[in-house]
Amino acid sequence: MSTGIRTSRALEPVLWFAGLLLIWQILVRAFEVPIFVLPAPTDFLADLIEERHRLALHGLITTKLILYGFIAGALPGVVLGYLIAKFRLAEQILYPIVVFIQGLPKITLAPLMLVWFGFADTPKVILTGLITFFPVLVDSVAGFKSIDPRQYYLSKSVGASWWQTFRLFELPSAAPQIFSGLRITIVIAVTVVIVVEWLNSQNGLGYLVLRAMDGTNTPFLFAILFVASLIGVVLSFGVAFLERLLLPWRRI
Amino acid sequence: MDKGNSAAMSSSSPVRAMVGASIVASGITKVYGHGTNAALHALGPMGLNVKPGEFVSLIGPSGCGKSTTLLLVSGLESVTEGKIEFDGQILRKPISDVGIVFQDHLLLDFRTALKNVMLQQEIRGLDAAELRARADMLFDRLGIAGSEGRYPRQLSGGMRQRVSIARALVHDPSMLLMDEPFGALDAITRTQSRHDLEMLWMETQKTVLFITHSIEEAVGLSDRVLVMSKSPGMIVEEIKIDLPRPRPAHLGEYPEFAQYAERIYQIFAKLGVYKF
Known part of the structure; x- marks a missing residue:
């Protein structure tokens, strides 16, 4: 039942x-909309x-870049978030830099990245990382700052080391908020990678989009978008699943 | 190696069953903040002397510095003036040979009840099987057996407080510091918890510094009650409680109880704690 x-x-x-x-x-057929429009x-x-093999191949390449870029942004986001939340000096030194980078339209760094890092995956991963970094940082700072200060009385009285305090007290306390940043970021990463692939690529979904546009192959474009959104949905669910797995207490 | 360091070293040694530690504090004050305007004189100057294995209560109006005293004695906050000796050694950093029951239990909401208690084992690197057995015993003794796998949010206020008492005892520390542990409990649970704590204490003979604003709890549990004045708190009276143990649920059975309670009440009245 x-x-x-x-x-x-x-x-x-x-x-x-x-x-x-x-x-x-029904609507497209009824109004005889040209196929290159809709x-x-x-x-x-x-x-x-028909194109499933090609879509899968390029989709996987894009997915790999999304994950690399996501990790390249999220990991420093959490680490710097911790430093900024914990140390006044780190806040004073890092925050202005972070705010400046955030103000910068990062996609315009693409040409520079190509000059610096060549035409392989590195510039794409770095650009994606730069864009996904900030939302994770903001949520990490908030998460680490929201820890009940009295929790430190507990950690000190049990004699926890720096690492134990981080691993057993601070990280789990901040984790729900960090995950809310990750959930937003993974979707942003999908968009960023595809856009970055427009700039310079011989493969990936972004590259396929350009190819489809060149030939005014609108049906193929739609097929690519379908795959892209599928990737976005699967990765979002992946992050949500990870959250359920790692933070079981949130379910109750 | 100086004395402060060796105190810290010995206090991080593994579980040891022994008689309680002693606390001697003299002329301690606590001032938060700096400058004449910003500074908050929270406590003292006051002295405190708790003998090994003794159960001592600090009672006083809210805001008088009771909790501050606990933080100073545990080394979690440093004294502004004066000195504290823990087991004869000057306190310079947080003592770890201690179990603290904080106000509002302070359980980690991302750990189950049992894992909250076993935090002591995990961090101190103690024998897991031995500590697990002790945790089971404490869960049983404190009437919370069966809630090991539950998260704090799934427990009632009374149960959470009992879990935090178990956490304070599981590593067998030589001193127990308790900050209004039963404050948030209903009257029935409070009476039961008081009895359970007394029985545990009688078995283990740990030193207990118990902070409360309840006259009944203070008289019902203590060897000595120290009465504190309003902020900045100082100890204004010491009352030895000479009642047989274990003490009954209904303390009114002892005519002496009423006399002790009346004495504390009179001190509070004299201090202007009560305004009628």
Whole structure:
């Protein structure tokens, strides 16, 4: 009984989505919209199936860059967030730099990155990292600052070392807030990587987008967007899953 | 190696069953902040002397510096003036041979009840099996067996406070510092907790410094009650409680209890704690 309800709940959005595609299909056909303006679902779904190997190959390349860039931004975000929250000196030195970098439209650094790091993956990862870094930093600072100061009475009285204090008290306390930053950031990372791939690439979904645009192949463009959003959804769920796994107390 | 260091070293040694530690504090004051305007004179000057294995209560109006006293005695805050000796050695850093029950329990909400208690084992690197057995015993004795796997948020206020008492005792420290541990509990739970604590103390003979604003708790538990004045707090009276143990749930059974309570009440009245 309850599993039946659960299945129907999971099915509901799928049905809505299917219904939407059906209406889309009918409208495009009824008004005879040119295919290069707006393809009917059957057009791009056909492309999706036909080009599945190419889409998977380039999708995986993009996914890899998203994950690398995400980690390259999130890890320093948490570490610097901790330093800024904990040490006044770090706050005084780092915050102005961080705010300046945040003010900078980072995508304009792309040419510079190419000069510095060549045409491989490195500049893409660094750019993605620069953009994903800030939201994680902000949430990490907030998370580490929100720790009840009396918790330090406890950690001191049990004789916790610096590392134990960080690992057993501070990190778990700040983790929920850090994860709220990660959840936002992973979606941003998808966009950033695809845009960065426009600038210089021989592969990845961004590269495919350019190829599709060159040929005014709008159905293929839609197929790429479908894959890109699928990647975004899967990665978001991945972060949410990680949060459930690592922070079991949040579920109660 | 100076004395302060060796005190810290010995206090980080593994579990040892022994009689309680002693505390001798003389002329201690605590001033928060600097300058004449910003400074807050929270405590003292006051002296304090707790003998090994003794159960001493500090009672006084709220804001008189009771909690500050506990923080100073535990070494978590440093004294502005005066000195504190823990087991004969001058206190320079937080003592770790201690169990502290903080006000509002201070459990970590990301750890289960048992893992909160076993934090002591994890951080101090003590024998896991031995500490686990002690934790089981304490959960049982404190009436919280069965809640080991629950998170603090899933426990009632009374249970949380009991978990925090278990955490303060599991590593068998030679001193127990308690800051209004039963303050947030209902009357029934409070009476039960008081009895459970008294029984545990009678078995282990640890030194206990117990902070409370309840006359009943102070008289019901202590060998000696130290009465504090309003802020900045000082000890104005020392009352030896000469009642047999374990003391009953209903303290009114002893006519002496009423006399002790009346004495504390009179001191408070004289200090202007009560305004009627």
